[in-house]
Amino acid sequence: MTAWGFLGLREGDEDDKEWFEARAKIKNTLEIMGPATAPEVMRASYEEWQATREDMIARCSTCHAESYARRELEKGDALLREADLAKAKIIDIANMQFEEGLIDDKTRFSIYREATAHRFSAYMGGFHNSANYAWDEGYLELVSGIVAERDHLIVTKKLSVIRSKMGQIMPIGITALAVALVSIFLVLWVLIRNRKISKRKAAESVQDSN
C-alpha cells in the first residue's frame, strides 16, 4: 500500500487551501463515477498518509539514500498537486457548462472521466518516473483539457446568447413580414381595381357617344 493510495487522495490537511479544495472536488467526481468507496484506495487523514509515507521511505532507504527517496517522492507529490489543480479547473468548467444548460449530464460525466484518466497518468507516471505518462499523457493532456473546455464554454455561451436574441427578434420579424405582404397585396388590389373602373368608364363613355 502506497502513502497516496490508488486514488492519490487524502482527506483533511487544509494547510494548502487550493490543493485541499481541488482534492474535495476530485473526490466528489470520483464518488459520482464509483470507485472512491472501495477500501484502502485513499487516506483518511494527513497523519495516516504521513505514517505510510515514512514506512515507504524506510523501505526505499534499504537501497537508495534516504534523501534521494524523499526527493523522488516529493517530486511525485508536486506533480500530483499540479494535476489536481488542473483537474479541478476542468471540473469547474464542466459544472459551469452543465448549470448553464450548455451540456447534458452524460457529456459532463465523460469530461469527468477523461480528466480522471489524465490525472491518473500524471500521478502514476510521476511516481513511476515515466516522463511519457507524467507529461504527454498526463499533465499536458489536463492543460489541453482546460483550454478545450474553456473554448467550448465560450463558443456554446455565445451561441446560446445569439439563439435567445434570435428568439426575441423572430416574432417581430415575422409580424413585419406579414404586414409588408398584406400592404403589397392591398396596394396591388387597389391598383387593379382602379384600372378596371377606368376601363369600364372608358367603355361606357364610348357607348354614350354612340
Ligand code: HEC
Ligand atoms: C531493493 C532495492 C530497492 C528498493 C527497496 C527501492 N529501489 Fe529504487 N531502484 C533500485 C535500483 C537497483 C534501481 C535502478 C534500476 C535500473 O536502473 O534499472 C532503482 C531505480 C529507482 C529510480 C529510477 C532512477 C532513474 O534515474 O530512473 C527511482 C526514482 C527510484 N528507484 C526510487 C525509489 C523509491 C522512491 C523507492 C521506495 C518507494 C525505491 N526506489 C525502492 C533499487 C531499489
